[in-house]
Amino acid sequence: xxxxxxxxxxxxxxxxxxxxxxxxxxxxxxxxxxxxxxxxxxxxxxxxxxxxxxxxxxxxxxxxxxxxxxxxxxxxxxxxxxxxxxxxxxxxxxxxxxxxxxxxxxxxxxxxxxxxxxxxxxxxxxxxxxxxxxxxxxxxxxxxxxxxxxxxxxxxxxxxxxxxxxxxxxxxxxxxxxxxxxxxxxxxxxxxxxxxxxxxxxxxxxxxxxxxxxxxxxxxxxxxxxxxxxxxxxxxxxxxxxxxxxxxxxxxx
Amino acid sequence: xxxxxxxxxxxxxxxxxxxxxxxxxxxxxxxxxxxxxxxxxxxxxxxxxxxxxxxxxxxxxxxxxxxxxxxxxxxxxxxxxxxxxxxxxxxxxxxxxxxxxxxxxxxxxxxxxxxxxxxxxxxxxxxxxxxxxxxxxxxxxxxxxxxxxxxxxxxxxxxxxxxxxxxxxxxxxxxxxxxxxxxxxxxxxxxxxxxxxxxxxxxxxxxxxxxxxxxxxxxxxxxxxxxxxxxxxxxxxxxxxxxxxxxxxxxxxxxxxxxxxxxxxxxxxxxxxxxxxxxxxxxxxxxxxxxxxxxxxxxxxxxxxxxxxxxxxxxxxxxxxxxxxxxxxxxxxxxxxxxxxxxxxxxxxxxxxxxxx
Numbered sequence: 001x002x003x004x005x006x007x008x009x010x011x012x013x014x015x016x017x018x019x020x021x022x023x024x025x026x027x028x029x030x031x032x033x034x035x036x037x038x039x040x041x042x043x044x045x046x047x048x049x050x051x052x053x054x055x056x057x058x059x060x061x062x063x064x065x066x067x068x069x070x071x072x073x074x075x076x077x078x079x080x081x082x083x084x085x086x087x088x089x090x091x092x093x094x095x096x097x098x099x100x101x102x103x104x105x106x107x108x109x110x111x112x113x114x115x116x117x118x119x120x121x122x123x124x125x126x127x128x129x130x131x132x133x134x135x136x137x138x139x140x141x142x143x144x145x146x147x148x149x150x151x152x153x154x155x156x157x158x159x160x161x162x163x164x165x166x167x168x169x170x171x172x173x174x175x176x177x178x179x180x181x182x183x184x185x186x187x188x189x190x191x192x193x194x195x196x197x198x199x200x201x202x203x204x205x206x207x208x209x210x211x212x213x214x215x216x217x218x219x220x221x222x223x224x225x226x227x228x229x230x231x232x233x234x235x236x237x238x239x240x241x242x243x244x245x246x247x248x249x250x251x252x253x
Numbered sequence: 254x255x256x257x258x259x260x261x262x263x264x265x266x267x268x269x270x271x272x273x274x275x276x277x278x279x280x281x282x283x284x285x286x287x288x289x290x291x292x293x294x295x296x297x298x299x300x301x302x303x304x305x306x307x308x309x310x311x312x313x314x315x316x317x318x319x320x321x322x323x324x325x326x327x328x329x330x331x332x333x334x335x336x337x338x339x340x341x342x343x344x345x346x347x348x349x350x351x352x353x354x355x356x357x358x359x360x361x362x363x364x365x366x367x368x369x370x371x372x373x374x375x376x377x378x379x380x381x382x383x384x385x386x387x388x389x390x391x392x393x394x395x396x397x398x399x400x401x402x403x404x405x406x407x408x409x410x411x412x413x414x415x416x417x418x419x420x421x422x423x424x425x426x427x428x429x430x431x432x433x434x435x436x437x438x439x440x441x442x443x444x445x446x447x448x449x450x451x452x453x454x455x456x457x458x459x460x461x462x463x464x465x466x467x468x469x470x471x472x473x474x475x476x477x478x479x480x481x482x483x484x485x486x487x488x489x490x491x492x493x494x495x496x497x498x499x500x501x502x503x504x505x506x507x508x509x510x511x512x513x514x515x516x517x518x519x520x521x522x523x524x525x526x527x528x529x530x531x532x533x534x535x536x537x538x539x540x541x542x543x544x545x546x547x548x549x550x551x552x553x554x555x556x557x558x559x560x561x562x563x564x565x566x567x568x569x570x571x572x573x574x575x576x577x578x579x580x581x582x583x584x585x586x587x588x589x590x591x592x593x594x595x596x597x598x599x600x601x602x603x604x605x606x607x608x609x610x
Contacts, residue, residue, distance in 0.1 A: 048474060074476030086474075088467035090531075098457075099464050103476035105457040109485060112459065115452035120267075123456060127263045167475065 001026040001203045002171055007046055007056035009039075009227075016042045017053070018227045024171070024220075029197060029204040031218035031235075033211070035247060038224040040207045041083060044173055047205070048080050049073045061170065075103050077170035081160045081177060083207075087148045093159050094144045097134055100166030101126050134162045137199070138192060154185040158192065165196055172196070173205045178213055186210060190217055215239065223247070269451050274599055286440045290433050298436050304544050305439035306500045309446045311524045311536035313493025316450060318522065319531035320459065321486040322466030323379050326518050327391030330375070330398035331368045331491040333513035335498025337402060338364035340417040340508065341410055353423040360422075364499040365492040371398070372491025379483050395518055402510045416509035419502040435504045442500060446493055451533060453489070462486050466531070494521075523576055527583050529590025538591035546579070547572050 002024040009017040017039045024030040032040050045051045047058055049070040057066050065073055079100075088096050105126060107119040135141050138158055143151060151159065157177060164172055177193065178186040190213055197204055208214050214221060214235065221238045223231040225247040231238050238244055260266040270276045289301050314328050342360040351359070378390040402411045411417065421430040422438070429435045453459040461482045464472035469479060502508050520543060528539020550572055558564020583590060 050470065069478075070470075070473040071476050071478045074474060080474055082471070086468050086471035088464055088471065090467050091463060095460060095463075099460050099472075099475050099477075102457050102461060102464075107456045107458065109453075109458055109489070112453050112456040113449040115456065119452070119456045123267060124263050127267065131263070163475070 001061065002047070002205070003059045004043070004047065005057050005059065007043070007053045007058070009042055009046055009051055009053045016227050017046065017224075019056070020222075020224065020227075020229045021056075022220075022222045022229070022232055024203055024205055026203050027197065027201050028219045029193070029206055029217055031214040031221040032205065032207045032224065033209070033214055033221060033238075034224035037226070039227040040224055041175060042227075043224070044080065044175055044205070044207060048078060048173065074167070077167075078173070079164040079167045079169035079171070080173035081157075081164050081175055083175040083179065085153075085156050085160055087156060087160055087163070089148045092145050092147055093140060093151070093162075094130070094135075096148065096159060096163050097130050097166045098126065100134075100163035101130065103167055130166055134166050137165075137195065138162045154181055154188075157181070157189065161189070161192060161196075165200070165202075168200060169202060171205065172202045173207075175207045176209065177206070178208065178210050186213060193217060267455060269448075269455070283444070286444070289440075290436055295432070298433050300544060300548065302432060302436045302439050302504055304540055305436070305443040306497050306504065307521070307524065307540045307544060308443050308536055309439075309500060310494045310497035311521055311528070311540050312446050312450050313490045313497065314521045314525050315530065315532075315536050316453070316462070316493065317486050317490035318525060319529075319535060320454065320466060321462040321483065321490075322531075323376075323483065323486065324384060324388040324522075325375075325391040325490075326388045326515070326522060327375060327393070327395035327398075328490070328494050328521050329513045329515065329517035330395040331372055331494035332498035332501065332517065333398055333402060333510070334368040334371050334491075335364045335495030336419075336502040336508045336513070337411055337417065337498075338367040338495065339499040339502045340419040343420050343422075344410075347420070353420075353428075354426055356420075357422040357424055361496070361499055365495045368495025368498065369488040369492040372487045372494075373484050375491070376484050376487030379487065380480060392515065392518070395513075395515060399510050399514055402513075411510075414510060416507055417502075418507050419505075421506070422503050429503065432504060435500070439500050439504065442496060446496065447533075447537075450489075450493070454533075458482070458485065463531070520576070523580050525590075527579055527590055529592030532590065532592040534592040534595065535590050538595070542579070542591065543576070546575055550575065 003022070005021050007017050007020045008015070020043060022030070032043065034040055042051065046053050049065070049068055057064050060073070060076060060078065065076065068076070088099065105122055107122055111117065111119040135144055138161065140155065140158060140162065143155065148156060148159065161174070161177065174193065178189045181189065193204065194217055196202055206214065206218060218235055221232065221235050222229060223238055223241070223244050230243040230247060231241040270279060289298065293301070310328065310332055314325070317323050317325055339360045342363045343356055346356045346359060375391055375394040379387050382390065401407060403414050405413060421428050424438070429438060454463070461472065461477040464475065464477055465479060465482055473479060524539035524543040525535060526539070527542055528537065529535030550568055554564050554568050554571070587593060
């Protein structure tokens with residue numbers, strides 16, 4: 001589904017990523033973990049097209065997407081959320097989620113200006129889908145008309161997931177979806193992520209610091225440390241890997 | 254939620270006029286617009302036409318500045334393009350022997366297309382720069398456009414500093430040779446422009462504009478091409494201003510380059526700020542205020558000064574001061590403009606007498 005091959009990225013003299021390679025298999029959840037500054041978010045930015053790697057390639061559905069801009073990658077079926085919520089704060093929940101559908105809608109400037117006819121038909125169909133598949137699914141029907149600024153942090157995270165899901169992505173990248181959440185909110189979010197994977201068959205990449213969540217829901221884990229890939233494998237393998245233990249706990253004596 | 258505003262289908266919920274206040278307001282405005290040419294005197298027709306022309310332009314400015322978040326101080330240039338294009342195209346068509354009755358159908362779209370094209374060119378810097386830098390780039394575009402209109406090389410088409418005369422347009426065999434008749438045209442186009450721009454913002458194109466304003470990288474990740482949508486926004490915005498310019502040319506019959514300089518650009522943005530940026534009703538309230546202020550000044554200063562020359566000379570600077578204070582006042586105390594004040598008023602009205610706020 002997605003394979004990242006020997007990706008290297010540097011900012012001046014700082015080597016943010018040094019030869020990261022892994023595969024995310026279709027319909028599964030792949031976790032990316034590592035201490036702060038390990039390059040997890042940089043890796044996401046390379047995959048979604050914000051950074052151009054100095055070496056290596058990103059293959060998505062058998063196609064090298066290295067030359068594509070973020071919006072073109074979205075049209076191929078990539079979607080993501082951000083570590084520090086990137087919702088459109090001046091808009092309502094519903095409008096945010098409608099924007100998630102952007103790539104699935106067809107209206108052009110002319111049909112939009114006229115509205116009546118094809119644009120209206122398409123909008124109503126999208127609205128119905130959003131209501132039934134996203135808003136209902138994420139249990140946010142009570143806030144659909146609320147502005148983002150009025151929502152709690154946890155709900156904002158959930159709306160951002162909804163916006164990413166509205167695209168019906170093939171690949172969903174979640175950057176710390178449960179950061180700063182309490183136990184109950186984390187459990188809710190885990191349930192939504194698993195449900196999304198099951199219902200839509202989405203391939204998911206997950207960057208997260210909450211080890212319980214990563215170990216529970218990921219089928220594969222990639223570990224980064226200072227831009228280097230120090231381990232990958234099943235959660236159990238990774239948890240017992242000496243490099244990983246050293247990176248997280250510090251080397252013994 | 255407003256009382257008695259229950260929705261039973263998504264279709265109802267997606268309407269523009271989704272509550273009775275809005276329906277009543279639009280009905281009132283339509284009735285007023287129809288009644289004016291029958292009952293009003295020439296002065297009121299003049300004011301209403303001015304409001305209409307400015308409204309079309311400010312709705313255009315709102316698309317770019319209010320919704321897409323790209324500040325432009327050069328929109329008077331697009332109004333100029335529209336006004337000059339319509340005059341020049343009429344001249345050309347007459348030269349080619351095209352009958353009068355067909356001319357407006359070519360000249361109007363032509364003027365809008367010309368403005369949109371120039372708009373796209375002027376919008377190119379927006380792909381690199383934002384905020385104040387873009388404002389400077391568009392401001393220079395305004396000067397360049399006026400420079401090309403005034404320059405002697407093109408004077409045979411543009412009339413240079415002496416300006417141009419526009420023929421009276423002929424719609425379906427009806428020659429609009431009085432201001433009262435052109436008013437009807439302006440009123441129709443004002444309503445049509447607002448409706449179409451509203452339509453835009455309930456589909457993916459308009460939403461993409463707002464997304465760019467709110468968070469451009471987030472818009473990109475959802476598949477919104479910044480290149481395409483920023484330039485589209487410039488094109489639509491400039492086309493509206495071009496239409497306003499065309500109406501201007503029809504209404505006054507005589508156009509001069511100095512009418513489309515920076516002062517007009519500032520007036521358009523001022524109207525938008527005062528009315529409310531990125532809001533449907535913003536341009537409406539803003540334009541009414543900006544057109545009324547000089548008139549109120551004229552009347553009050555006339556009453557105070559008793560028609561003396563000194564009082565008349567003071568009027569222009571005082572008008573500038575009033576505009577300036579209005580902008581500062583609104584930016585400081587009510588950045589969302591008159592339209593936000595109205596929203597609050599209606600919300601309070603709706604809850605009255607049970608709750609305040």
